[in-house]
Amino acid sequence: MPDEITETVVDSRITIRNLLHGEGSPFELAEDARKGLTSTPKTMQPKYLYDRHGSDLFEKITEQEEYYQTSTELEILRRIAPLIMDRVRPTALIEFGSGSASKTKTLLDEMRRAGRLEGYGMLDVSESALLAAADALVERYPRLQVVCEIADFEQPQPLPFPGKRRLLVFLGSTIGNFEVEDAKAFLRGPAERMHDDDAFLIGFDLIKDVETIERAYNDAAGVTEAFNKNLLTVLNRELGADFDLSAFDHRAFYNEPESRIEMHLVSRRPQRVTLIDLDLTIEFVAGESLRTELSHKYTRRSVEQLLEAGNLTLDMWETDPDGKFALGLARRR
Structure with missing residues (x-):
């Protein structure tokens, strides 16, 4: 408290x-990004999807x-x-x-x-x-x-x-x-x-049936894809990162043993990303994913x-x- x-x-x-008190982002974005992007597998907390643009995109998803x-x-x-x-x-x-x-x-x-x-x-x-x-x-x-x-x-x-x-x-x-x-x-x-x-x-x-669940996170209009990739925009803007949004694919699938949807951004090729504000460089191999959200059922x-x-x-x-x-x-x- x-x-x-x-x-x-x-x-x-x-x-x-x-x-909310303390220095920097109210979410302590820098600390969470350093921890999540250097972990195996790479993860980010879903709350960072919701800047103003992300919130607008989510309203469109609904x-x-x-x-x-x-x-x-x-x-x-x-x-x-x-x-x-x-x-x-x-x-x-x-x-x-x-x-x-x-x-x-x-x-x-x-x-x-x-x-x-x-x-x-x-x-x-x-x-x-x-x-x-x-x-x-x-x-x-x-x-x-x-x-x-x-x-x-x-x-x-x-x-x-x-x-x-x-x-x-x-x-x-x-x-x-x-x-x-x-x-x-x-x-x-x-x-x-x-x-x-x-x-x-x-x-x-x-x-419920897997098809219904997965369709909800893979809409034909691509709004969820834009919402997911907006996380990279947030990191680029807030932490001086150089993520290339076109170098990642949106992937959302149902993990049946865990009863949850997982949203990922999958690297399309080997690449290196620098986050200037963190003095950090991370590497992705082709096919490596960054998990951005869970949604348990x-x-x-x-x-x-x-x-x-x-x-x-x-x-x-x-x-x-x-x-x-x-x-x-x-x-x-």
């Missing part, structure tokens, strides 16, 4: 809290025909939002990795209809995304109090609105981007800070086991008719 929180009141309804996750999750959310409100009766909504907060408007609308909409907290690393979302939300909900926490939500953070009954949300199956042990550790953070009457709504992409049983390890218990489980996606409502154990 940060030793110091910088708080700025934008107006009477929007408060910004900066929980609009692709092959990418079933967003539309399916929204369908479930619209169907069960009234049930969640009756079950939890929240007065504040707290979202991890909120971005544009597009899907949670379904929940906020339901809270407003129930006369219980008081607060909305967003935890995200992008200050610009938080401010844009906050401005849109206070215009849509004039009485809403918004707290934006600029934070790496992978680390334990204080939760806004401690005096209210809260519904925490982590949608999009973003939980699947963690390594299994890291996912457990992440869940323990909110679990330790939740009250007995709080609840945690989490999206889970379910195990789940069954109800594996979700129950994950929640249990995160000091949570499953209170409600809803899927779409085809069993592609699920929303799980969890409580602290």
Whole structure:
């Protein structure tokens, strides 16, 4: 948890809290890049895909025909939002990795209809995304109090609105981007800070036929490929690297034993890359890959086991008719 929180009141309804401190990139990009690019195999954390351009590309990914996750999750959310409100009766909504907060408007609308909409907290690393979302939300909900926490939500953070009954949300199956042990550790953070009457709504992409899963990460329009290669653009810009984007191929495949999609950038030829800011030169052989993202897929049983390890218990489980996606409502154990 940060030793110091910088708080700025934008107006009477929007408060910004900066929980990111220290020198250089808030993500400690240089340190992570040195570690990941010199490891075997080479890896980078998926959060570095999401600069402003990467976030825009991801929004386009969610609009692709092959990418079933967003539309399916929204369908479930619209169907069960009234049930969640009756079950939890929240007065504040707290979202991890909120971005544009597009899907949670379904929940906020339901809270407003129930006369219980008081607060909305967003935890995200992008200050610009938080401010844009906050401005849109206070215009849509004039009485809403918004707290934006600029934070790496992978680390334990204080939760806004401690005096209210809260519904925490982590949608999009973003939980699947963690390594299994890291996912457990992440869940323990909110679990330790939740009250007995709080609840945690989490999206889970379910195990299904391999073709459907792989198509979602290999769209015909090439948006996911551009999103994946944007990582190299980030490294070039932020660390003085000289990655040639045309020298790498996008590859995304389902690792069945691990129940996860893996996204890689595969070197098309032997090459040497220099990162000036790190005083580092790395080499790729032809066919060598840089792993950029994981996306785990789940069954109800594996979700129950994950929640249990995160000091949570499953209170409600809803899927779409085809069993592609699920929303799980969890409580602290």
